Amino acid sequence: MLASRPSLADLAGQQWDLIVVGGGITGAGVLLEAARQGRKALLLEQRDFAWGTSSRSSKMVHGGLRYIAQGDVRLTRDALRERERLLRDLPGLVERATYLFPLRKGRFPGRWPMTAVLSLYDFLAGIRDHRFLSRKELLRRVPGLDDTGLSGAMSYTDALTDDCRLVIRCLLEAARVGGRSLNYARVTDTRREDGVTRVTVRDEVAGETGELSAPVVINATGAWANRLGANRSGEGGAETPRIRPLRGSHLFVDPARLPVDDCLTVMHPRDGRPVFVFPWEGVTCVGTTDLDHGDDLDLEASASGAEVDYLLELINGQFPGAGLTRDDVLSTMAGVRPVIASGDGKDPSKERRDHAVWEHDGLVTVSGGKLTTFRLIALDALAAAGLLDARTARRARRSNAPLFRPLPQAPSQVDRFLHAVQDDDALLRWVLENEAVVHLDDLLLRRTRLGLLRRDGGEGLAERLRALTGELLGWDETRWRQEWARYQDLRARFYGVPPAERAAA
Ligand SMILES: Cc1cc2nc3c(=O)[nH]c(=O)nc-3n(C[C@H](O)[C@H](O)[C@H](O)COP(=O)(O)OP(=O)(O)OC[C@H]3O[C@@H](n4cnc5c(N)ncnc54)[C@H](O)[C@@H]3O)c2cc1C
Numbered sequence: 001m002l003a004s005r006p007s008l009a010d011l012a013g014q015q016w017d018l019i020v021v022g023g024g025i026t027g028a029g030v031l032l033e034a035a036r037q038g039r040k041a042l043l044l045e046q047r048d049f050a051w052g053t054s055s056r057s058s059k060m061v062h063g064g065l066r067y068i069a070q071g072d073v074r075l076t077r078d079a080l081r082e083r084e085r086l087l088r089d090l091p092g093l094v095e096r097a098t099y100l101f102p103l104r105k106g107r108f109p110g111r112w113p114m115t116a117v118l119s120l121y122d123f124l125a126g127i128r129d130h131r132f133l134s135r136k137e138l139l140r141r142v143p144g145l146d147d148t149g150l151s152g153a154m155s156y157t158d159a160l161t162d163d164c165r166l167v168i169r170c171l172l173e174a175a176r177v178g179g180r181s182l183n184y185a186r187v188t189d190t191r192r193e194d195g196v197t198r199v200t201v202r203d204e205v206a207g208e209t210g211e212l213s214a215p216v217v218i219n220a221t222g223a224w225a226n227r228l229g230a231n232r233s234g235e236g237g238a239e240t241p242r243i244r245p246l247r248g249s250h251l252f253v254d255p256a257r258l259p260v261d262d263c264l265t266v267m268h269p270r271d272g273r274p275v276f277v278f279p280w281e282g283v284t285c286v287g288t289t290d291l292d293h294g295d296d297l298d299l300e301a302s303a304s305g306a307e308v309d310y311l312l313e314l315i316n317g318q319f320p321g322a323g324l325t326r327d328d329v330l331s332t333m334a335g336v337r338p339v340i341a342s343g344d345g346k347d348p349s350k351e352r353r354d355h356a357v358w359e360h361d362g363l364v365t366v367s368g369g370k371l372t373t374f375r376l377i378a379l380d381a382l383a384a385a386g387l388l389d390a391r392t393a394r395r396a397r398r399s400n401a402p403l404f405r406p407l408p409q410a411p412s413q414v415d416r417f418l419h420a421v422q423d424d425d426a427l428l429r430w431v432l433e434n435e436a437v438v439h440l441d442d443l444l445l446r447r448t449r450l451g452l453l454r455r456d457g458g459e460g461l462a463e464r465l466r467a468l469t470g471e472l473l474g475w476d477e478t479r480w481r482q483e484w485a486r487y488q489d490l491r492a493r494f495y496g497v498p499p500a501e502r503a504a505a
Contacts, residue, residue, distance in 0.1 A: 001172050001407075002181060002436040008203050008210030011182070016042050016214040018387060019199055021187045021228060024054035025163065026355075026366055027220035028170035028181075029374035030381050032403070033396070035179030039387055042212070043179070044201055046186035048442045049171060052222050054371065055164035055446050056301065056335025058250065058288055059280055060263075061086050061094050061372045062158035065101075066274070068121055075354050079372045080125035083159050086372075089404045092416030093169060094161045097278070099263040101156070102138060104149040107267075114154045121156065130156035141262060144319045158263070160280060163371055164446040165417045168435055170374070173404050183436055190217055190228060190363055197362040205438055216385045218364045222338040224297055225367040241356050243367055244341035246348045247295075249303035249334040250287030251311050252452055257328040258284045258315060269317040270310070277315070281418060283330060283453050286311050290348045293336045300494040303332040305501035329497045331452040340368045357384045375403060410434070423450060423461055425468075432472040440469070440483035441490050457491050 018034050020027045023045025034041040045051070063080035086094040103111055111132060118130035131154075138153045139145060171181050184204040191198050197217040202209050219228045223245045263278035277286050289307045308326065315324050339348075340356045355369030355377045366381040376397060383393040407414060411426040431437065431447045443465070444451035450458040458465070462484065469475040475483065 001175050001434040002168075003434050005205065005436070006180070006182065007206065008185075008201060008208055008212070011042060011180075012210050012212050014040070014042075016040055016212065017216070018042070018385070019044065019197070019212060019214040019217045020220055021190075021199070021217060022052070022220035022222060022224070023049040023167070023171070023181060023183060024052045024220065024222050025050070025167050025170070025371050025374045026054075026222065026369065026377055026381075027218075028054075028167045028174070029378035030218055030220055030366070031179045031181060032170045032174040032177075033375065033378040033382055034387060035174045035177040037382070037388065037392075041174075041179050042214075043171070043174075043181040044185040044187055044199070045181070045183045046204075047184065048438065048446060049181070049183050049436065050164040050167040050446055051300075052224070053335045053337060054167050054222075056248075056250075056333050057163045057371050058248070058276060059160050059163055059285070060158060060276075061161050063121060063125065063372075064370070065117065065121065065265075068117060068124075072354070073120075073124070075373075076121070077124040078376055079370060080121070082373050082375060084125055084127070085375075085400070085403070086161070087159055089402050090161075090166075090169065090415065092418065093165055094159050095418050096157050097160045097263050098261075099156050099158050099265065100133065100138065100142065101154045101265045102142075102145065103151050103153060105151050106149065111152070111154070118154055118156050127157075130154060142260065142264060144321050145264075146318050146320050155262075160263070160278070160418065161371075162281065162417050162449070164449075165414075166371070168447065169404065169415075172407060172434075176405075181436075183442075184438055187228065190219075192362040215362075216364060216387060217362065218366060218381050218385055220366050220381070222367055223293075223336040225338060225365050227297070228363070228365070240358055240360065240365070241367075242341045244339045244348075245293040245297065246290055246337040246339050247293035247301055247334055248288035248290055248337060249307045249311070249332060250285055251303075251308065251332055252280075252330045253284040253286060253315075253324065254328050254330055254455070255279070255282065255284050257324060258286075258319065258322055260284055264318075266314065266318045268310070268314045270313065275311070275314050277318070281449055281453055286315060290337075292348060297336070300490070301334040301336050302494040303334045303498065305498040307334075308332065308497060309500050326497045326499075330455055331457075331491075331495045332497055333452065333495060338367045355380070357381050359384055423448070423464075425464075428465075428468055429472065432468060437473065440465070440487040444487055445491070445495065451487065451491055452495060457488070 017039040018041040020043040031043045063076045068076040133153045186202045189200040196213040198213045364385040382388040413427040
């Protein structure tokens with residue numbers, strides 16, 4: 001499906017209606033919608049698909065209670081409708097989950113304001129799925145939760161997914177209708193000439209550089225968006241929005257040490273920020289932090305020691321008997337949110353999360369937004385690029401047609417990835433043969449999450465993986481050793497558990 005890797009010369013020889021730069025959920029959504037509209041479209045990703053923010057989110061397909069609380073009813077309504085559509089179209093990969101919001105005496109929000117907000121939330125989604133849970137019921141479901149001042153909890157539903165699988169699923173679906181995509185293909189320059197936009201591309205696998213062109217190029221590079229447009233600002237065009245990169249980090253915790261069956265929203269004792277503690281792919285996930293990301297965007301984002309301390313402090317505050325330490329953390333994951341800066345130095349958690357689309361001289365840039373609303377973001381970008389007229393875009397927004405169909409010949413786990421046995425032989429084979437795995441880290445950190453979810457980082461599977469990659473990808477002993485060393489290095493540097501720091505997160 002995504003297996004064959006075309007050369008740049010092959011791609012340059014074809015006439016494209018659209019080139020999409022960036023292989024996260026936004027780019028994948030644009031590719032899918034463009035291909036569905038019959039456009040000849042190509043997506044280029046500098047590293048692996050979903051290497052950026054789209055494999056590092058909180059995995060929630062949700063309306064976002066905080067957006068409704070901030071009065072952003074439209075964003076919430078759109079996201080809830082998309083949530084319901086994804087639950088319908090990708091059962092198993094997008095799964096409904098129970099969320100619990102513990103209530104404490106004298107603390108905001110109380111039971112009735114929460115009931116009002118959740119009634120509106122459910123109404124916008126077209127469901128009725130919230131109720132009050134007594135203190136006793138809550139403590140039965142979440143044993144060990146700090147019971148100080150606890151009066152009960154509001155229970156409601158949202159959904160969880162594996163964000164990277166969702167991106168891959170969009171690319172596979174796009175491939176079915178003719179959309180092409182290439183990972184490890186970095187766009188180093190774009191320029192407008194003779195009515196087309198030319199992009200210079202570096203194929204990091206073949207070690208070649210080439211030039212491709214299309215009437216329209218969509219820049220879907222998320223937190224990197226200002227970089228690609230940068231060489232074209234100051235040419236008299238309208239001022240372009242500025243991306244404020246905000247980092248959010250998660251801990252993957254041994255479920256034996258912190259078992260949870262539901263998604264809990266708990267307030268951090270230090271600053272009162274809401275943080276999620278939820279079951280994901282067989283482990284317990286805790287996050288997120290929210291802070292300005294000043295690190296080099298060419299490096300993978302990683303959690304700092306202070307962020308790990310901050311999240312451990314949360315757990316040990318909310319679960320006083322847990323006594324969690326760094327030893328209980330299997331791995332960490334950090335992502336950089338491409339938030340459109342308001343420019344007034346706001347508290348990171350108060351910046352708005354909606355997307356923006358802007359065009360300058362043949363380069364349409366789309367950035368910001370959410371995983372959940374990728375389809376609507378894609379339609380906005382295609383309309384701004386002139387590839388959808390306003391009427392068709394309106395109709396597509398309202399359309400209830402399925403976006404995904406079952407994949408022929410794929411093992412069922414591909415579409416039911418959550419809670420699936422991820423080291424299943426048939427699944428690994430299918431992924432290696434069909435999902436454009438170039439490096440071992442593509443397989444262990446993204447296509448499957450084995451490297452993050454297992455204490456040994458997948459070491460126990462090494463012999464099997466060596467045999468499978470030899471058989472299916474043609475890796476010899478030297479290549480296997482290089483890949484294993486590369487993966488171990490990346491895992492230790494960017495997904496490990498950094499030591500404590502003195503500064504606060
Ligand atoms: C901590 C955190 C938690 C979140 N939780 C949620 C959540 O629970 N639910 C939700 O709906 N949303 C959530 N979000 C938001 C969501 O994850 C993002 O909005 C979304 O993933 C952004 O996708 P994207 O495709 O725009 O960017 P990305 O996924 O970053 O994709 C951009 C891609 O462009 C590539 N690229 C950059 N430059 C070039 C170049 N020159 N050439 C080729 N490729 C290039 C990058 O490598 C990258 O892969 C969260 C975000 C964060 C950070």
